[in-house]
Amino acid sequence: MTNAHTTGHEILVEVSGYPVAVDRMYHADSHMWVKRLTPGTVRVGLDALGVETSGTLAQLSFVAVGDELARGRAFGQLEAAKFVGPLVSPVSGTVSRTNDAVVTDPGVAEHDPYGEGWLVELTSADETELADLLGTPEAITEWFGRTVEDYRLRGVIAE
Amino acid sequence: MASAIALRFRSGKFSRDFDFGGINLLLNYDEGCLSDCGYCGLARTRPGDYNDKSFIRVEWPLVRTDELVERMAKHESKLTRLCISMVTHGHAYRDTCDITERIAARVKTPLSILVAPPTLNRERIEHFKAIGVDMIGIGLDAVTEDLFRNLRTDVPAGGLKWEKYWEVVMDSREVFGPWKVNVHTLVGLGEADQDLIELFVKLRDRQIFPYLFCFNPEPDSRMAEHPKSPIQRWRRVQLAKHLIETEDWDLDRFRFDADGNLLNMRGDESFVNGVVDTGVPFVTNGCPGESGEPGCTRPYGSYRPSESFRDFPFVPTGDDLIEIRQQMALDDVL
Numbered sequence: 001m002t003n004a005h006t007t008g009h010e011i012l013v014e015v016s017g018y019p020v021a022v023d024r025m026y027h028a029d030s031h032m033w034v035k036r037l038t039p040g041t042v043r044v045g046l047d048a049l050g051v052e053t054s055g056t057l058a059q060l061s062f063v064a065v066g067d068e069l070a071r072g073r074a075f076g077q078l079e080a081a082k083f084v085g086p087l088v089s090p091v092s093g094t095v096s097r098t099n100d101a102v103v104t105d106p107g108v109a110e111h112d113p114y115g116e117g118w119l120v121e122l123t124s125a126d127e128t129e130l131a132d133l134l135g136t137p138e139a140i141t142e143w144f145g146r147t148v149e150d151y152r153l154r155g156v157i158a159e
Numbered sequence: 160m161a162s163a164i165a166l167r168f169r170s171g172k173f174s175r176d177f178d179f180g181g182i183n184l185l186l187n188y189d190e191g192c193l194s195d196c197g198y199c200g201l202a203r204t205r206p207g208d209y210n211d212k213s214f215i216r217v218e219w220p221l222v223r224t225d226e227l228v229e230r231m232a233k234h235e236s237k238l239t240r241l242c243i244s245m246v247t248h249g250h251a252y253r254d255t256c257d258i259t260e261r262i263a264a265r266v267k268t269p270l271s272i273l274v275a276p277p278t279l280n281r282e283r284i285e286h287f288k289a290i291g292v293d294m295i296g297i298g299l300d301a302v303t304e305d306l307f308r309n310l311r312t313d314v315p316a317g318g319l320k321w322e323k324y325w326e327v328v329m330d331s332r333e334v335f336g337p338w339k340v341n342v343h344t345l346v347g348l349g350e351a352d353q354d355l356i357e358l359f360v361k362l363r364d365r366q367i368f369p370y371l372f373c374f375n376p377e378p379d380s381r382m383a384e385h386p387k388s389p390i391q392r393w394r395r396v397q398l399a400k401h402l403i404e405t406e407d408w409d410l411d412r413f414r415f416d417a418d419g420n421l422l423n424m425r426g427d428e429s430f431v432n433g434v435v436d437t438g439v440p441f442v443t444n445g446c447p448g449e450s451g452e453p454g455c456t457r458p459y460g461s462y463r464p465s466e467s468f469r470d471f472p473f474v475p476t477g478d479d480l481i482e483i484r485q486q487m488a489l490d491d492v493l
Contacts, residue, residue, distance in 0.1 A: 052170045053172060054172070055169065055172060056160070056171070080464070082164065082173050156170065157167075158170045
């Protein structure tokens with residue numbers, strides 16, 4: 001881990017060549033980050049590795065504001081040059097806002113995954129589920145570094 | 160883009176899990192392609208800077224030849240087929256020879272060239288064979304002379320000649336031998352089913368492969384608003400081509416209406432259903448790998464990942480076959 005710095009509202013560190021914001025929580029399998037905004041309200045986005053391994057993003061779409069989400073259910077769809085798949089919610093809650101900017105230009109999620117490239121906001125987020133996420137800088141950076149190495153070995157990311 | 164992912168120039172993944180090793184290369188020049196085909200993303204008069212243009216609707220990352228050859232050597236064990244696509248440009252022949260020789264010196268994977276006929280003559284085709292090219296492809300695309308003229312000849316910066324394309328097809332057939340030449344046919348440019356099926360028979364009789372491609376409108380091209388061929392028609396054309404090529408069906412097996420639309424295929428119903436069940440007619444047409452397996456499979460080459468597969472980069476089975484049958488409505492033409 002090197003080069004911790006603050007940019008905008010994020011505290012970013014570099015792990016194995018990728019930026020990681022350590023001021024939030026992560027769901028390892030889905031590569032989704034979760035950031036508390038106010039008590040009971042969270043913002044959700046895709047981390048840099050989730051973006052990278054998807055390939056060049058072509059389209060992002062979301063369920064409607066007001067939809068109830070259960071953890072593990074899709075809150076939208078990501079389409080890249082050669083891949084399409086669900087955006088999986090890391091926690092349960094009600095969709096209160098979706099990010100029009102990334103719908104208009106999915107490149108925003110590629111270039112600024114922890115900032116302007118956020119995806120949705122949820123209210124009534126389940127506190128017990130939040131506790132299951134990776135939540136300390138040490139746990140986040142250890143997991144992220146290990147995952148990058150694993151993806152490199154498996155040939156999932158560019159050389 | 161799929162090739163860039165396979166060679167790890169770019170990160171990315173495919174929606175479905177399948178092996179992929181068909182590497183497609185496209186020559187790149189500052190001046191671009193000098194042709195102006197109505198359906199093509201590289202068309203000379205398509206708006207935009209050439210380096211920003213897509214071809215078959217995807218980005219083609221630009222890499223140095225040295226680096227490319229290194230990556231091919233490094234990943235050779237998973238490569239099944241290599242193909243260099245020429246463009247119409249004064250240096251295309253020279254550069255294709257150079258790249259071919261550099262690849263052939265390091266990598267044993269069979270190599271094809273999708274040629275640009277205006278840049279070639281028989282001597283040059285013979286030279287391709289001499290330097291190790293395994294197969295030749297010709298992008299005829301428009302399957303009738305009228306269509307070809309309207310889309311590729313009589314266009315703002317056109318001038319491609321139907322006769323020249325066929326001269327290169329026949330010279331290549333003579334030089335490379337049976338089943339070593341393929342003609343690309345683009346379904347959905349305005350041709351009739353009969354036009355396609357007549358061409359498939361003609362090519363089969365000359366031991367030349369017809370390869371099917373599905374027209375997929377390029378944004379900002381002159382055919383940007385032209386619709387894709389309906390999936391039902393596309394599936395039936397895939398099946399008809401397979402029956403002609405693999406089961407030796409002739410033209411008399413097919414009945415058309417006055418406009419050339421396919422009305423009926425005259426064959427034993429259970430036999431045809433058996434052919435459909437193999438899934439093979441719906442696999443991407445492309446040059447084979449070393450052992451005859453599909454080598455060039457172009458995943459998501461003519462459809463978005465969120466759309467149905469037009470052609471499959473693997474042999475479809477199970478739910479994919481069920482969907483194919485629904486799309487094809489075979490009973491209506493048997």
